Amino acid sequence: MKTLGIDIxxxxxxxxxxxxxxxxxxxxxxxxxxxxxxxxxxxxxxxAAPSQEIQDIASSCVTGYGRxxxxxxxxxxxxxxxxxxxxxxxxxxxxTVIDIGxxxxxxxxxxxxxxxIDFVMNDKCAAGTGRFLEMTAIKLQCDLPKLxxxxxxxxxxxxxxxxxxxxxxxxxxxxxATGNSVPNIARAVHKSIARRxxxxxxxxxxxxxxxxxxxxxxxxxxxxxxxxxxNTELLIPDDPEITGALGAAILAK
Ligand SMILES: Nc1ncnc2c1ncn2[C@@H]1O[C@H](COP(=O)(O)OP(=O)(O)OP(=O)(O)O)[C@@H](O)[C@H]1O
Ligand SMILES: [Mg+2]
Numbered sequence: 714m715k716t717l718g719i720d721i722x723x724x725x726x727x728x729x730x731x732x733x734x735x736x737x738x739x740x741x742x743x744x745x746x747x748x749x750x751x752x753x754x755x756x757x758x759x760x761a762a763p764s765q766e767i768q769d770i771a772s773s774c775v776t777g778y779g780r781x782x783x784x785x786x787x788x789x790x791x792x793x794x795x796x797x798x799x800x801x802x803x804x805x806x807x808x809t810v811i812d813i814g815x816x817x818x819x820x821x822x823x824x825x826x827x828x829x830i831d832f833v834m835n836d837k838c839a840a841g842t843g844r845f846l847e848m849t850a851i852k853l854q855c856d857l858p859k860l861x862x863x864x865x866x867x868x869x870x871x872x873x874x875x876x877x878x879x880x881x882x883x884x885x886x887x888x889x890a891t892g893n894s895v896p897n898i899a900r901a902v903h904k905s906i907a908r909r910x911x912x913x914x915x916x917x918x919x920x921x922x923x924x925x926x927x928x929x930x931x932x933x934x935x936x937x938x939x940x941x942x943x944n945t946e947l948l949i950p951d952d953p954e955i956t957g958a959l960g961a962a963i964l965a966k
Pocket of ligand 1: 721722723724725726777778813814815816817818842843844846847857858861926927928929930931932953954
């Protein structure tokens with residue numbers, strides 16, 4: 714039996730087809746979320762159409778920011794539940810999930826039986842999210858993978874004090890104007906995001922193993938900064954962007 718998971722994120726829409734009998738991913742794809750979220754989902758399902766997997770889908774589940782606007786799924790689940798479910802499938806020992814997407818960040822705490830015991834979500838401020846990275850990449854004239862590579866070449870710590878992305882943009886322009894190197898600014902941004910996430914985690918009893926997921930987990934330098942601050946290794950899924958859709962597909966049965 715195959716099930717379909719859909720994650721309509723604020724930036725990207727992802728689908729996963731999960732083979733429940735083999736307990737493995739049969740198909741995955743993503744594209745930018747559109748003004749009409751259903752249209753992005755339709756395009757992804759069309760992309761899956763040539764593959765055998767789409768033929769025998771028994772049920773579907775939708776999650777993500779735009780989940781309530783999509784009416785064709787059999788079930789709707791929250792992103793918290795879906796991310797936790799996928800992380801348990803990928804890393805059965807997981808006790809904490811950090812999901813950083815394009816627009817929000819979430820921390821989920823699980824007990825030793827894998828049950829969700831608490832979570833915090835930040836959807837009001839871009840400072841601890843991919844938006845901050847995207848703004849920085851534009852200012853530093855590079856793409857997101859390059860931003861991580863550049864930050865890894867940093868040789869001097871420089872402070873970045875703004876706690877708001879709008880003010881941080883002015884601060885970055887100022888740092889460039891005063892001769893600070895691009896790698897040092899890129900590292901300062903990653904450290905700032907890491908501090909933000911660390912502070913967000915403080916109300917929870919976060920324990921290792923910690924899984925870092927969402928599109929932002931593709932930044933190796935941010936992973937390095939956050940792991941340093943938390944003083945523990947972070948587990949990263951092979952394809953961290955599709956975690957929410959994977960959880961929705963697992964839960965669709
Ligand atoms: N190589 C990369 N390095 C760092 N960040 C990246 C990279 N590639 C993508 N991202 C970030 O990941 C974001 C998309 O991640 P994701 O699909 O998890 O977000 P989303 O689910 O649409 O958003 P949200 O969960 O906030 O609604 C992009 O907007 C970008 O900021
Ligand atoms: Mg998301």
